[in-house]
């Protein structure tokens with residue numbers, strides 16, 4: 001079956017996918033292997049311990065950002081200037 005990669009927007013044939021976990025998001029093999037390389041970097045950089053649920057959550061956040069499911073700004077949000085300002089303007 002033909003799918004469209006969520007990351008690069010190219011069509012790919014999902015019968016060519018060997019790593020089924022990559023189909024958590026419809027992503028082509030190239031983008032998925034890019035993410036696996038990147039995730040190792042993230043894990044090393046943030047010293048994530050995959051046995052800890054909080055750390056797995058952090059990695060999943062990066063995963064979603066990588067595939068464009070989450071806006072990068074959300075991570076840098078300053079709690080002092082974020083939601084509260086929006087509320088006071090209503």
Ligand SMILES: [Zn+2]
Pocket residue numbers: 005006007008009010027028029030031032
């Ligand atoms: Zn792709």
